[in-house]
Amino acid sequence: MARTTHTVTNQPPPxxxxxxxxxxxxxxxxxxxxxxxxxxxxxxxxxxxLGRAAGSAQVQEWGAQANDNPPGLRTHDRFGNRIDEVEFHPAWHRLLGKGVAAGLTNAWHRPAGHVRRAAGFLVWTQVEAGNGCPLSMTHAAVPALRADPALAAEWEPRLTSMVYDRELRPAHLKAGAVFGMGMTEKQGGSDVRANTTAARPLAEDGTYELTGHKWFCSAPMSDGFLVLAQAPGGLTCFLVPRVLADGTRNVFLLQRLKDKLGNRSNASAEVEFDGTWARRVGDEGAGVRTIIGMVAATRLDCVLGSAGLMRQAVAQxxxxxAHREAFGGRLLDKPLMRNVLADLALESEAATTLGLRLAAAYxxxxxQELAFLRLAVPTAKYWVTKRCSTVAVEAAECLGGNGYVEESGLPRLVRESPLNSVWEGAGNIQALDVLRALRREPQALNAFLVEVGKVRGAxxxxxxxxxxxxxxxxxxxxxxxRARRLVERMALVLQGVLLVRYAPPEVADAFxxxxLGGDWGATFGTLPPSLDLASIVERARPTA
Structure with a gap:
């Protein structure tokens, strides 16, 4: 009976x-x-x-396993000793290890390193976005550490290593290390100058003892962390190693792990410092200036991560x-569905094109390129990360009820999609940063205008x-x-310029x-019907 009534037809292959x-x-x-x-x-x-690995059944299963088995906190061992460890499913370590081995923490020492890493990060995000957090912070810690040449010489080879070593032991005994970050505190959030964590100088030059807390500490299983604390000279950046050189654990008290909407495979923790040993990075009072290089790099990864999520949503x-039939033909060929898909594809292409252009500037x-990045990064971070959620939700709707079922993978993309708009400064922070650059750094505006002026008249x-x-x-x-509106316009103009320069004519025309032309509704699927939508959709179709 079951074999007779339960014949499966008209379902797309995975x-x-x-x-x-x-x-x-x-x-x-x-x-x-x-x-x-x-x-x-x-x-x-x-x-x-890396792409073949990301598309393989095995690695996709690892992504599902890592998401379905979130990390757990172990504050004490069986004897009552405080250990403050985070336990991950083996799939998490496999994914993170492959990401490190693929060079996703090593953009700084290879030719075209940022472009190849950006593309790899965009690909790997599509498997499981959670492991992107430690990959991103390990990569981004390098420019901050370079504020102290001695620290950079010690740590940079570990951070850019393509060897993943998950064991907690002194960093000098490891072939590779990963980094986390702790900036925000419960009373301040994005206003890091309101931080209260105190740093007391110790006898050894450049060393301090930290007392305080961090409301969000990303990737708390890492080997080291960049944190902000108040030294006698003001807000300062510090390196906090997880394990000290003599093999003892640093005081790094994990109070709890956050129960998050998405990004569930990755741990985010509340941390207490109580006599925690730290090394100063950069000058006292220059904490924001020191860590801003890390923030800029992780903001670019927010753009790339969102572009990766959009691409996977559109591909699905x-x-x-392309494989589902309804009302007498393929859904892909129905004019209204084609309009929706083309609209989604435009958003995805614009995000990817912009993200890789920023990586090329690095x-x-x-x-000139660094001045361009000063405005383009927060602009792109604001806009692309905001568009990610709308793309993910609309793409899930293309699957109908199947897109609302966990097995499809779309709900995981939907839950993940708001993260990058919040991480490293929410939308208002990005918009205010753009205004700050416009007012204080005329060279940044000049570089931006030079970029957008390259296709004038086209x-x-x-x-x-x-x-x-x-x-x-x-x-x-x-x-x-009205800062949000301004930044939105800046982002759309910049994306339009890049698509006119680099995309096929039908894509640039539709965008x-x-x-920019005003012939667009409030939802996806309202493109002018006169456009070549079939070509846009075919360009977005993933081919084996």
């Missing part, structure tokens, strides 16, 4: 057994565009190897509708949006209340018509 990198036309094009020709074959090979939606490292809708943006930028008095 999207598995494919190269996540090679199947992404937008990402492969961006990597080729921003990689020196003599390196492209090598970079492409490395990224395809296009794959499903690789360049010139004065599209009348883009030209009109640029003109309106210049009017907004000319009047910064009382602008804080400019909808996002």
């Amino acid at each position: 999207l598995v057994g494919y190269d996540v990198f090679a199947a992404d036309r937008v990402l492969t094009s961006a990597v080729e565009r921003h990689t020196p020709p003599e390196l492209f074959t090598e970079v492409q090979g490395d990224l395809s190897a 939606a296009v794959h499903h509708t 690789d360049d490292g010139g004065e 599209d009348h809708r883009l030209d009109g949006a640029m003109k309106n943006l210049l009017v907004e930028l000319a009047d910064l008095d009382g602008i804080e209340g 400019c018509a909808s996002r």
